[in-house]
Amino acid sequence: MQRLILLLIIALTSCSTRQPRIDYAQILDDAEERLNNAESLSEDTQLSEALEYYRTFEPTDSARLSQATILTAYHYWWKGESAKAYDLLEPVAGTDRKALYALYDLAAKDYDFEACYSYLSRIMEDEAERGFENQQALATLSYYIGRQEECERLFENLPQYVKTPSDSSLYWGRVLPNYADIISDYGKHEKAIAIQEQILNHYSDKDSMHIAWAHASIARYYLLLDRIKEAEKHVRLSDEYADDDFRNNISMSSYMKMLKSTLDYAKDKRINVMEWANFVNSLQENAYKKQAITDAKEANNQQLAEKNLKLTIEKQRTQIILTYVGLALLLMIAVSVFYYRRKKQQIIEKEEELEALRQLVSESQVNTEQKDDRFFKRIVLQQLGVIRMAASNPTTANQELLKRMKEITSQEVNVVALLNWTDLYQTMDYIYDGFYTSLVERFGNILNEKEIQLCCLLKANFSTKEISVVTQQSVRTVYQRKSTIRQTLEMPEGEDIASFLTK
Numbered sequence: 001m002q003r004l005i006l007l008l009i010i011a012l013t014s015c016s017t018r019q020p021r022i023d024y025a026q027i028l029d030d031a032e033e034r035l036n037n038a039e040s041l042s043e044d045t046q047l048s049e050a051l052e053y054y055r056t057f058e059p060t061d062s063a064r065l066s067q068a069t070i071l072t073a074y075h076y077w078w079k080g081e082s083a084k085a086y087d088l089l090e091p092v093a094g095t096d097r098k099a100l101y102a103l104y105d106l107a108a109k110d111y112d113f114e115a116c117y118s119y120l121s122r123i124m125e126d127e128a129e130r131g132f133e134n135q136q137a138l139a140t141l142s143y144y145i146g147r148q149e150e151c152e153r154l155f156e157n158l159p160q161y162v163k164t165p166s167d168s169s170l171y172w173g174r175v176l177p178n179y180a181d182i183i184s185d186y187g188k189h190e191k192a193i194a195i196q197e198q199i200l201n202h203y204s205d206k207d208s209m210h211i212a213w214a215h216a217s218i219a220r221y222y223l224l225l226d227r228i229k230e231a232e233k234h235v236r237l238s239d240e241y242a243d244d245d246f247r248n249n250i251s252m253s254s255y256m257k258m259l260k261s262t263l264d265y266a267k268d269k270r271i272n273v274m275e276w277a278n279f280v281n282s283l284q285e286n287a288y289k290k291q292a293i294t295d296a297k298e299a300n301n302q303q304l305a306e307k308n309l310k311l312t313i314e315k316q317r318t319q320i321i322l323t324y325v326g327l328a329l330l331l332m333i334a335v336s337v338f339y340y341r342r343k344k345q346q347i348i349e350k351e352e353e354l355e356a357l358r359q360l361v362s363e364s365q366v367n368t369e370q371k372d373d374r375f376f377k378r379i380v381l382q383q384l385g386v387i388r389m390a391a392s393n394p395t396t397a398n399q400e401l402l403k404r405m406k407e408i409t410s411q412e413v414n415v416v417a418l419l420n421w422t423d424l425y426q427t428m429d430y431i432y433d434g435f436y437t438s439l440v441e442r443f444g445n446i447l448n449e450k451e452i453q454l455c456c457l458l459k460a461n462f463s464t465k466e467i468s469v470v471t472q473q474s475v476r477t478v479y480q481r482k483s484t485i486r487q488t489l490e491m492p493e494g495e496d497i498a499s500f501l502t503k
Helices: 002-017 024-036 045-056 062-078 081-095 098-111 114-125 132-144 148-162 167-183 188-203 209-223 230-242 244-248 250-268 272-364 372-382 388-390 399-409 421-431 435-443 449-459 463-471 475-487 497-502
Strands: none
Touching: 024 045, 024 062, 045 062, 062 081, 062 098, 081 098, 098 114, 098 388, 114 132, 132 148, 132 167, 132 188, 148 167, 167 188, 167 209, 188 209, 209 230, 209 244, 230 250, 244 250, 372 421, 421 435, 421 449, 435 497, 449 463, 449 475, 449 497, 463 475, 475 497
């Protein structure tokens, strides 16, 4: 029982002090979800801890280590520490394709088109990576880094890489319009118009936003060709096909405003400042509105975070209190059990002592004047005041006798003061043919008074329990004294002391 309680206390204590284990896998998965949603990782400070954890984790978890490396690099980039991000990814990019893609993505975010081109070229060394998206990205990067011939060649070859509906959607919706703009930038406006007319035919009666965008682009090409009438026509068509998505898109609406202002200048040599001011003010107002909404969301999230933190602290505090209350209860139970067992043991011991005293009384009440053990025991009990009561009150259930016996066993009566060992020594010599005198002559110089008394009681055939009662010593003390006597007299451990002394 005591062991069980001790184990419970240790378990509760360890639960109250043990630090919760950090789930680094969950930290990585949560961060990756935010990354996929284009959210900032600047506050994900535990990512570097997760990276160190998986660097030392055994056995090595390659997938988690790669994930931790990439996400930590993005964390550094969001904090404005681009150099640390690149330094983290570069050493593993040779063997980790995901790390190489991360480098390509970060270089694109930094508008480092030379680095983008280099990373993408390394990626496309693997034939499996030469799909449509990478091909069109490489063509666009060729434009940004001034490789015109390569740019046109790559764009012209793109149709052969279109394999899926998503490839086709991307090709017609974004890639081909971009190619038309690039060709126009190279001065090939007629070819750019022809490409945009292909787009108009493709989206005819399908998608008004793409049609509006194509007409706007054609209007710009005609402006560059100084063909104002055609430019006006396509601006008007762009307005007719424009839907809410087109008008609410800042890039498209800004482009249209620029296009109309340029057209006004080309026609009348004037710039309508009021229209531009109203347009810029509307953009500013929308920006303020969006910022206000964002600030309100952040404030609300901050309040929720503070409430959650308070709830967490309260929960932890409650758990700590409950743990200590549990420990206190367990301690009380342990003390109670210990006290109960100790009390029970004491009661058993007192009952045994009382039974030993009853046995002494029973033996001493035999009416005999013979010189034997019973005679000596009777003398001892007479001195303790027990026999006197037993003689005058022979009833076995006599309460006074029991009370006296219990007083002796509970040490309420000082037997040392009652026992007259001078008389008892004389009785020993009388009954056992000078045993006491012989004992003192032989061993009086090496045995002390308590040990001589114990030898006399052993000679009178007192049991260990009886000796414990009449001397008011514990059974353990009696055993220890017997062992000491054997050692002093150089006796074998198991030999009877009384027999040895009688030799």
